[in-house]
Amino acid sequence: MILDSKIPAGSLAEKWTKHKFNMKLVNPANKRKYEVIVVGTGLAGASAAASLAELGYNVKAFCFQDSPRRAHSIAAQGGINAAKNYQNDGDSVYRLFYDTIKGGDYRSREANVHRLAEVSVNIIDQCVAQGVPFAREYGGLLANRSFGGAQVSRTFYARGQTGQQLLLGAYSALSRQVANGKVKLYPRTEMMDVVTIDGKARGIVTRNLITGAIESHSAHAVLLCTGGYGNVFFLSTNAMGSNVTAAWRAHKKGAYFANPCYTQIHPTCIPVSGDHQSKLTLMSESLRNDGRVWVPKTKELAEKLRKKEIMPKDIKDEDRDYYLERRYPSFGNLVPRDVASRNAKYVCDEGRGVNETGEAVFLDFRDAIIRDGEDTISAKYGNLFDMYQQITGENPYQTPMKIYPAVHYTMGGLWVDYHLMTTVPGLYALGEANFSDHGANRLGASALMQGLADGYFVIPYTIGDYLAGMPYEKVGTDHEAFKQSEKEIKDKIQKLLSINGKKTVDDFHKRLGKIMWEYCGMARTAEGLQKAIGMIQELRKEFWSDVKVLGTGDELNLSLEKAHRVADFLELGELMVRDALHRNESCGGHFREEYQTEEGEALRDDENFAYVGAWKHMGDNVEEELNKEPLVFENVKLTQRSYK
Amino acid sequence: MNLTLKVWRQKNSSDKGGFVNYSIADISEDMSFLEMLDVLNEELSEKGEDPVHFDHDCREGICGMCSLHINGKPHGPQQTTTCQLHMRSFKDGDTITIEPWRAAAFPVVKDLVVDRGSFDRIIQAGGYVSVNTGGVPDANEIPIPKKIADEAFDAATCIGCGACVAACKNASAMLFTSAKISQLAMLPQGKVERKERAEKMIAQMDEEGFGACTNTGACSIECPKGISLTNIARMNREYFSAIVSSENV
Amino acid sequence: MSWVTKTFSSTLGRKLLMALTGLFLILFLIGHVSGNMLLFKDDGGQAFNEYAKFMTTNPAVKILSYLTYISIIGHVIVSIILSSKNKKARPVNYADSKAATNSTWNSRNMGVLGTIVFIFIVVHLQNFWAQMHWGAIPMVTYESGEFKDLYAVVNLAFSNIGLVALYVVSMILLGFHLYHGFASAFQTLGLNHKKYTPAIKFIGSAFSIIVPAMFASMPIFIYLSTLK
């Protein structure tokens, strides 16, 4: 299949404006004849559901948490970018576009990214109108900060809780439409399948997590806003419930999965403290503005630290290796996420890690405290320091923080065209669930922007273009296709419950996570990836013969819920590895050790790999088919990133 | 450390439920409270027993999903969320009592899981500014004094966990409701609908079966986000001024 | 429902009634305690008896006293309605509750304290108020005319150590009720501001100690003086 990205013609800056005019519209009186399903109530889902309901469509919104307000977007800390140029420091739509394309290591579409930069300004207006309490200056106007190494201050923030405030804004808009009767909410409901009829998405099948009821919902279009799949690694900064199930089931129904191997590893997370660890906690990136990253110069000293024979403060300055400052004199501790992460891995691989597991480096505020005083540092980072102390029991004012990289974000996702439509007509993917705008690496404060751009300002236009061509009649949920899908799901549940093996679901999840982290994590090799494929296949086999899922299908059953999710991760994992294996280059979050510059930086191969790799499902346990969407760069020049 | 857990088990909303004791060994003090329960659940699963169901998602103290009443206090001995509570706060040999939130408006779904849909319905009754997407003024056209923005922010940090209800002797939802009413009443964007909002949200709160406020202050002390009682006072003002001056006769 | 009934069937409307009636009762207490201080005057009860007569006959005082009756009855009825709603809001109690770590004992037991205060009020009215209105009270004559000798009734009553004890204990409980109730009423009215709330709290604490102490000192004083 030729992947048609439907990028409109015309100059970059005019594409979206012109296209909005060219798209078909649905007459206001007819909008209420259409039903739209929105799966997910994070930034992307809540904003889409609210905006579509405001336009007059009938919306059904689904999430697996007990309330739409708890979607994982709530956890985002740092901020949201927008090309407002309120600071008069030279920002512009074009600069945000350029930074995002470059930050993504030239693996995203120019047209999409430019549109994102254009609508970024509307997002801030919208959120402020909803009552989102962004940080302000004394004069009463909005404050900005620079974030993630950007050279302009374009990040809007609400203390360390930007995601929460933005989501609560979108949730309030959604709640208003629930009250209006335009949105019907289905919390604690998990999407299990997309139903297609005549090649078009016409509904979904869900499981009510409390009663276990399998139910069908019919609609004219289905939007998947189900977030990222970082939890394939078991340990990540994602919420415990984040999963790939919705996207994966759609994939199996014909939606291509793009760039699955692009994962972002965030450098400043609290290290793993033991086998019991269930998730990892992000410490805001902003800490690197004042903290200095180091490990001891020698293995011997590191060993003594690990055995607690010496304390960090016992190590003299000349015995410390501030390796980021040493290797990247101009960017120092502020190098991009992927570079900082990889270097932490290198020094720990050399045996210089500083905690019991040997997988941690120091982030030290000693010098900043001497320079600015404890009060200043506490004013800036007090809440983060407290959180760190709460979790680790150590006081970062007195002893350096320990940090280590952790899986944080997945740039890959369902392939979508310029309209955010997947390869299945009528099926859309928004937010982190799609692959669209971040290329091989996402810049800080851009995911929130993208989720809201998709939901508030893109889908309300593009969905009309599709629905205008749809009949008003809904398909009945007694249609053969719904019945078929319901049966398959019930069979699958029966199967999971009947295996009655010896190992728990978590056990499989942890083992999968270890394989993914080891072979498909921060640095990858062809050899390791080959090995991983076999291991994952084995593990999958074992899962289906030896997993133990307790309870019944018709009650609240956490192990059954997890079993579904882990079963899908076990399939996705293999695809990620295959994608990583086929991409014989390093770019952004995908680092293949074979492809690096002499200085150890990612070495792209623009000639052979400047494309989106979109995989087509060919059947269970059959190798997937790769499809390529070439990336054409008409406005930017491809350059090698350098932070020396 | 070794602990005894006294856990509320209840099959579903119609089951009567009761406490079951479990003993659990080799718990490290670096574990979070929920990781300790994960360990218990792995053990139960291995033995073929139904794991203890509890709500949780972000495990970062922000989604508001975790909701355990631990040793007589919502979210346990510290002023934080259950997921941010660490085993350091306990000592070897302790018996820990774990119960669900208790309130008529939060019916138990299973074990320690409760249904907090009543909070959503309170917000649906008016916890928003009625603006459609698009067609809004430029963000900087609405200047807001920093102090006010900060105070509105403090109110807006509520995570909707329900610990306030769980702590209150009357199972009152005043702190939760007042946080939203306050946030929007302070900001110019929310002022347009403030009377209507106060009346409707409070009517909904009553309808859900939450109790009244005796101003004991327990809610604010147990609130993991430290939402202040001044919000309740502000809500009361909003309501009293609404009833004598709103258009709804 | 009209807006009035709607308001007073809402929890907040009812709390408003609690606060207003409570505050009115506080005002009443001020009046009551200041008048009763005349008991300490060493004039054989003349000032007190004159005051008592004034209180039962003056039309303005009449209106105030009716307001007081309404306040007490209203305060009690609304407190019963609220307490029953509060009870229903938590049908299943916690097996383990450490409420003492998040709130004061008196704030959690306003109903209990109030009920005992109510019983006290009934006894108290029976002792003096009913006597004054309908009882057979000896008369005394001063230059200004003939008066019911309530002073004698009071003296007689407080020669009973049991009654004195009841009064003293009740006043302590009233003190507890007010120790929370005074500031609470302002919070209910929406008056909470960092500028004046500390002052309200201070005055409330002082009030709830001083006024009941003044009331309690009367039976003690009289009892002691009857011993002589």
Ligand SMILES: Cc1cc2nc3c(=O)[nH]c(=O)nc-3n(C[C@H](O)[C@H](O)[C@H](O)COP(=O)(O)OP(=O)(O)OC[C@H]3O[C@@H](n4cnc5c(N)ncnc54)[C@H](O)[C@@H]3O)c2cc1C
């Ligand atoms: C710790 C952390 C900090 C971050 N900080 C920032 C930041 O500062 N700036 C920034 O720009 N980005 C940040 N990000 C990234 C950003 O938060 C996310 O990418 C973004 O919020 C994703 O939004 P979403 O709407 O796509 O999905 P989510 O918010 O993840 O929502 C997913 C929704 O889908 C539902 N769902 C999922 N599966 C199913 C199913 N099978 N059935 C039914 N419902 C389902 C869920 O219930 C949920 O409602 C951060 C991420 C993390 C983990």
Ligand code: HEM
């Ligand atoms: C002189 C007598 C009394 C005075 C001065 C008084 C004063 C007050 C005040 C000021 C409050 C606080 C109101 C608020 O929180 O807004 C209050 C609360 C209360 N009072 Fe009284 N009171 C008196 C007698 C009683 C009696 C007789 C009862 C009987 C049952 C009672 C029961 C209560 C209860 C239950 C509350 C708490 C209501 C709530 O907040 O839920 N009080 N009182």
Ligand code: SF4
């Ligand atoms: S007010 Fe506090 S305790 Fe109540 S729901 Fe909000 S965060 Fe939780």
Ligand code: FES
């Ligand atoms: S799990 Fe999200 S707040 Fe505790």
